[in-house]
Amino acid sequence: MTQPITPETVSAILRDPNSPLYPTQITVFCDHCGTEATGDYMVSGEMTSAQRLAVAREYLVANEGWEHDEYGDDFCPEHASTGTTR
Known part of the structure; x- marks a missing residue:
């Protein structure tokens, strides 16, 4: 399951x-x-556009109640x- 990255981890990256x-x-x-989740x-x-979108979808499904x-x-x-x- 995708979890939010902490601010400290983002800073380190x-x-x-x-x-x-x-x-x-x-x-x-x-x-x-048409509701938007940004x-x-x-x-x-190295990720394709589809792979990047999959990152967002995975997070939304796991944490925000969305379905794909x-x-x-x-x-x-x-x-x-x-x-x-x-």
């Missing part, structure tokens, strides 16, 4: 000249109502498990 990680802001949209996530330059289905759709907590998926 950013000070490490050999770390491939950097913070980036990612937004996930609910495919039912957050800062640690990613690396096999079709690639995302659902906010209000629309998760309500039959709005395909």
Whole structure:
């Protein structure tokens, strides 16, 4: 399960000249109502766009009540498990 990174850990990562990680802001949209969840996530330059999005999705599913289905759709907590998926 993805856990938030502490400010101390972020600071250590950013000070490490050999770390491939950097913070980036990612937004996930609910495919039912358009609600947006924007957050800062640690990613690396070697990750594809899909892999970076997966980091945000994993966090939202594990910690914020979002759902992501096999079709690639995302659902906010209000629309998760309500039959709005395909």
